[in-house]
Amino acid sequence: GPRKHMDILGLAMNDGADLRVHPSGKAMVSISAQTQGQGHETTFAQIVAEELGIPPEDVQVRHGDTDRTPYGLGTYGSRSTPVSGAAVAVVSRKVRDKARLIAANMLETSAADLAWEKGRWYVKGDPEKGAMIEEIAEYAYSGEAMPEGMEGGLDAQVIYDPPNLTYPCGAYICVVDVDPDTAAVKVRRFIAVDDCGVRINPMIVEGQIHGGLAEGIGIALMEVITFDDEGNCLNGSFMDYLIPTALECPDFELGETITPCPHHPLGAKGVGESPNVGSPPAIVNAVIDALHESHGVNHIDMPCTPARVWAAMEGRPEPPQ
Structure with missing residues (x-):
């Protein structure tokens, strides 16, 4: 049951980011x-580290409460990397640009004569003459004379307003077995190929995809809220509401294509919702494909529980609950 999809992710509306490089050379981004498990601490630290040329473990990520962080719209709609991640990249580059001016002052040259390599500004034509980002940060807080019009410290703030949404895409192929005696459905294989642009941390991206595919299995085969005739919810707790576990999930087979997003500072796109958008129809398509020739089944309402699959096989599909 193949399923292709194209999603629009990374809801706009601006997010702020503050970045401070301490005199020690370590940094804190706010x-x-x-995060609810998406790996912000790793991804955002990695962005700062890559932009400034410092170790990721030297970057502290402070997030969440807007009483002590820049104002933003939060984590939803797969907007963390498209919006907050972009803000982190932009503020990192702003700090790097400030470091260039300070380095020019330290090295008694003009900023135009400096070139960047990972972690340091150096004089063009004289690579031995340069300053590491740690040295620049120490100088910025030392009370030494700063460039005209510039305050001390090595920090910056931005409000990032994305010019557009991001457009990830993917293709999902699912193989299922349907037991003709019990109508139970087992997902035997699941192949997912996603394009979420540049993958800042491939392991975290794969984790997001694994989670989304597991959610898709729950949506397609298990999860439903039922009510009695008086409107009372019959499965209002996890004691009664069925969700997938590792036992119901196959070893997911992942592939990728990479098409950088043209308007994101890092070329990244949202990925958190892609797999749970594309996977449920792939699973349902596979169930129908398994039953179409033998039982003439053309449609089953999600979730494809054994009761619903059995009813469809008997030619009396149940109405949605």
């Missing part, structure tokens, strides 16, 4: 996006 954002409003709150």
Whole structure:
């Protein structure tokens, strides 16, 4: 049951980011996006580290409460990397530009004569003459004379307003077995190929995809809220509401294509929702494909529970609950 999809992710509306490089050369970035397991601490630290040329472990990520972080719209709609991540990249580059002016002052040259390599500004034509970002940060807080019109410290703030949404895409192929005696559905294989642009941290991206595919299995085969005739919810707790576990998930087979987003500072796109958008129809398509020739089944309402699959096989599909 193949399923292709194109999604629009990374809801716009601006997010702020503050970045401070301490005299020690370690950095702290503050954002409003709150993590619930997506790996913000790793991804955003990696962005700062890559832009400034410092170790990721030297970057502290402070996030969440807008009483102590820049204002932002939060974590939803796969907007963390498209919006907050972009803000982190932009503020990192702003700090790097400030470091260039300070380095020019330190090295008694003009900023135009400096070139960047990972972690340091150096004089063009004389690579031995340069300053590491740690040295620049120490100088910035030392009370030494700063460039005209510039305050001390090595920090910056930005409000990033994305010019457009991001457009990830993917293709999902699912193979299922349907037991003709019990109508139970087992997902035997799941192949997912996603294009979420530049992958800042491939392991975290794969984790997001694994989670989304597992959610898709729950949506397609298990999860439903039922009510009695008086409107009372019959499965209002996880004691009664069925969700997938590792036992119901196959070893997911992942592939990728990479098409950088043209308007994102890093070329990244949202990925958190792609797999749970594309996977449920792939699973349902596979169930129908398994039953079409033998039982003439053309449609089953999600979730494809054994009761619903059995009813469809008997030619009496149940109405949606």
